[in-house]
Amino acid sequence: MAKSLDKIDALAQATGFSEDLIDRIARAYDEPEWLVERRREAWRAFRDLPLPSWRHTDVSDLQFDRIRPVAPPSTVPAWAEGALPPAAEAAAVAVQVDSGVEIRHLDPTLAERGLIVTDLHTAATRYPDLVERFFLKSGLRPDHDRFTALHAAFWTGGFFVYVPRGLVVEKPIYLVTLITGGASGASVSGHGLIVLDEQAEATIFDESDAREVGQAALYTGNTEIHVEPAARLNYVSFQNWRAPVREYSQKFARVRRDGYLVATTGFFGGDQTRNVFTTQLVEPGAGTQNILAYAAAGRQHFDLTTNNIHAAPSTLGDMTARGILTGASRLVYQGLIRIERGAHKSEDYLNSNTLLLSPDAKVLDDIPSLEIEADDVKASHGATVGQIDQEQMFYLRSRGLNETEAKRLLVSGFFEPLLGRIPNEDARERISELVLDKVV
Amino acid sequence: MASTLEIRDLRCNVEDKEILKGVNLTVRQGEVHAIMGPNGSGKSTLAYTLMGHPRYEVTGGEVLLDGENILDLPPDERARKGLFLAFQYPQEVPGVSVANFLRTAVNSLRGDGNATPAGSGKNLAALAALQKEIEAALEQLRWDLSFTRRYLNEGFSGGEKKKGEMLQMAVLKPRFAVMDETDSGLDIDALKDVARVFNSMRGPELGAIIITHYQRILKYIEPDFVHIMVDGRIVRSGGRELAEEVEAKGYDWIKAQVG
Numbered sequence: 001m002a003k004s005l006d007k008i009d010a011l012a013q014a015t016g017f018s019e020d021l022i023d024r025i026a027r028a029y030d031e032p033e034w035l036v037e038r039r040r041e042a043w044r045a046f047r048d049l050p051l052p053s054w055r056h057t058d059v060s061d062l063q064f065d066r067i068r069p070v071a072p073p074s075t076v077p078a079w080a081e082g083a084l085p086p087a088a089e090a091a092a093v094a095v096q097v098d099s100g101v102e103i104r105h106l107d108p109t110l111a112e113r114g115l116i117v118t119d120l121h122t123a124a125t126r127y128p129d130l131v132e133r134f135f136l137k138s139g140l141r142p143d144h145d146r147f148t149a150l151h152a153a154f155w156t157g158g159f160f161v162y163v164p165r166g167l168v169v170e171k172p173i174y175l176v177t178l179i180t181g182g183a184s185g186a187s188v189s190g191h192g193l194i195v196l197d198e199q200a201e202a203t204i205f206d207e208s209d210a211r212e213v214g215q216a217a218l219y220t221g222n223t224e225i226h227v228e229p230a231a232r233l234n235y236v237s238f239q240n241w242r243a244p245v246r247e248y249s250q251k252f253a254r255v256r257r258d259g260y261l262v263a264t265t266g267f268f269g270g271d272q273t274r275n276v277f278t279t280q281l282v283e284p285g286a287g288t289q290n291i292l293a294y295a296a297a298g299r300q301h302f303d304l305t306t307n308n309i310h311a312a313p314s315t316l317g318d319m320t321a322r323g324i325l326t327g328a329s330r331l332v333y334q335g336l337i338r339i340e341r342g343a344h345k346s347e348d349y350l351n352s353n354t355l356l357l358s359p360d361a362k363v364l365d366d367i368p369s370l371e372i373e374a375d376d377v378k379a380s381h382g383a384t385v386g387q388i389d390q391e392q393m394f395y396l397r398s399r400g401l402n403e404t405e406a407k408r409l410l411v412s413g414f415f416e417p418l419l420g421r422i423p424n425e426d427a428r429e430r431i432s433e434l435v436l437d438k439v440v
Numbered sequence: 441m442a443s444t445l446e447i448r449d450l451r452c453n454v455e456d457k458e459i460l461k462g463v464n465l466t467v468r469q470g471e472v473h474a475i476m477g478p479n480g481s482g483k484s485t486l487a488y489t490l491m492g493h494p495r496y497e498v499t500g501g502e503v504l505l506d507g508e509n510i511l512d513l514p515p516d517e518r519a520r521k522g523l524f525l526a527f528q529y530p531q532e533v534p535g536v537s538v539a540n541f542l543r544t545a546v547n548s549l550r551g552d553g554n555a556t557p558a559g560s561g562k563n564l565a566a567l568a569a570l571q572k573e574i575e576a577a578l579e580q581l582r583w584d585l586s587f588t589r590r591y592l593n594e595g596f597s598g599g600e601k602k603k604g605e606m607l608q609m610a611v612l613k614p615r616f617a618v619m620d621e622t623d624s625g626l627d628i629d630a631l632k633d634v635a636r637v638f639n640s641m642r643g644p645e646l647g648a649i650i651i652t653h654y655q656r657i658l659k660y661i662e663p664d665f666v667h668i669m670v671d672g673r674i675v676r677s678g679g680r681e682l683a684e685e686v687e688a689k690g691y692d693w694i695k696a697q698v699g
Contacts, residue, residue, distance in 0.1 A: 388533075394494065395533070397515040398491050398525050400548040401516055401548045403516075404453075405516075406516075409540075412537035412540075416536070
């Protein structure tokens with residue numbers, strides 16, 4: 001690890017996103033030729049694509065020539081040490097700090113039984129067949145937009161998690177991404193590749209945090225999730241950049257026959273965040289539950305999308321999005337259920353609810369949509385945007401709760417239906433904490 | 441020393457219409473006052489104004505708690521000074537359990553003002569003591585502990601909501617309680633439950649104003665004083681016999697007298 005960290009450090013000096021930089025990254029990590037070729041393809045897409053012109057999320061001020069293309073690697077800063085889970089409570093703990101990755105812990109018994117938790121560079125040289133089988137095979141397309149292309153050409157660090165056939169991992173696997181002062185004005189772009197092979201089971205916490213960043217960092221990390229036949233994954237992701245970060249990211253999940261994914265994602269940090277979470281149910285019996293929580297404050301801008309794509313019959317989905325906006329924050333939420341031709345006997349339900357805690361906060365768009373091309377399916381969607389009820393406030397305040405306490409209690413009640421869907425107690429508590437931190 | 445709640449020439453507008461037109465009333469700890477009156481006389485407005493509802497605009501007078509005017513205080517600070525309102529229409533608060541709410545309210549009232557929704561008691565002994573108080577009040581209401589796991593007032597029947605107000609009152613232990621038509625919509629068993637909780641709290645520590653349209657509740661909670669409110673003023677004050685007179689003659693009799 002340390003060796004590649006040293007090597008990549010030199011890259012921090014390189015200026016500009018260039019094909020030359022790709023070669024240097026590839027050499028630094030002894031990447032196999034097929035992988036370098038994927039980077040070069042993505043480079044061509046990056047070069048040719050314009051900046052996206054998203055309807056509500058303006059990125060026109062981004063100047064790639066003023067962004068340091070690779071943040072230098074760093075070690076876990078003091079502010080993050082205390083938040084890392086103790087080894088005794090984790091199957092594995094892997095930490096990406098800016099562009100470098102440290103594997104803090106991997107349960108040796110589980111490693112012996114085939115559990116792999118490492119950085120993606122190491123995985124590409126040590127387990128080339130596995131990586132080649134799954135890398136960029138989730139539906140994530142490098143030419144989707146300029147940020148995805150940038151990511152696919154210049155990603156560094158990242159995580160590779162492979163849970164072999166039939167292995168049940170009881171304790172959670174933690175993947176932590178930290179952006180530090182060293183990444184000020186720089187690009188951070190890890191690639192998460194998570195594979196649960198047939199009948200495997202695991203809980204994965206994918207958390208991110210940032211502090212002490214001066215000039216805004218650009219984060220374009222993407223995650224690919226493969227749930228193989230009859231595997232079950234409880235995936236929990238919290239984004240809580242507590243420093244200027246602009247994030248343009250995607251998560252792509254592919255669930256096969258009788259596999260099940262519960263994906264809980266929470267967005268709390270960053271200046272401008274755009275994330276798309278797409279789950280494809282590609283074989284009969286595949287199922288997913290997507291739970292999205294958000295809490296924005298100040299001038300934060302969140303542009304969040306969840307898509308459930310049913311590409312096979314008898315697939316089951318459910319999507320819930322719920323969050324609060326305070327200050328002058330902005331939200332765009334798009335939820336899509338698509339049931340493709342032939343995906344009969346499928347079901348999916350989508351619900352989104354936003355609570356506004358301030359007259360200056362705005363939902364720019366809340367667009368639930370259904371695209372149904374198959375017969376004999378069940379699907380529905382609904383969306384609400386509401387405000388704090390003043391009669392409820394008076395009732396609570398008459399019992400001695402001050403304004404903040406009363407709001408917090410109403411907000412915690414508002415989140416209760418979402419929390420009730422989350423299978424993991426730690427995840428429920430973390431979401432409560434992160435949400436209530438925003439109600440001051 | 442007994443505390444005093446003194447309402448002096450209280451005037452109040454709702455949406456620019458004068459509803460209270462100079463209310464005077466003094467309640468000492470240990471006393472139970474009933475305020476009776478026809479619909480629209482301003483009884484509920486008085487209750488909301490005492491608690492500080494933002495929609496009720498005080499245009500004159502004062503409300504003194506041991507000599508200190510509380511009209512400029514927000515509702516939560518009035519609550520911290522020992523004021524309690526049993527609502528005529530308690531609000532539903534989805535997602536917040538009765539137990540969580542009671543813990544949070546007790547922390548707010550008795551603590552340092554930094555209560556958390558989970559009521560993460562710094563003091564386990566205090567939490568255990570609170571639990572005992574809740575259980576005692578539940579027993580008087582003929583409820584079991586599972587009631588406290590329900591979301592606050594959500595899906596409660598009318599009677600359950602009123603009993604829930606009494607549960608809160610028993611746990612929060614106010615110095616002065618205003619009960620706004622707590623008897624309306626209650627069947628006789630629920631009315632007895634409400635009276636049982638009230639009477640167990642009755643004593644030198646509690647001053648109460650019982651607002652009611654009917655004198656039915658006064659058979660179970662015997663007031664020390666009865667006041668009749670008509671058109672934004674208290675127009676008659678007396679003892680129990682006044683309630684009986686109203687029962688026999690109706691409100692028109694008084695309305696005609698004060699004309």
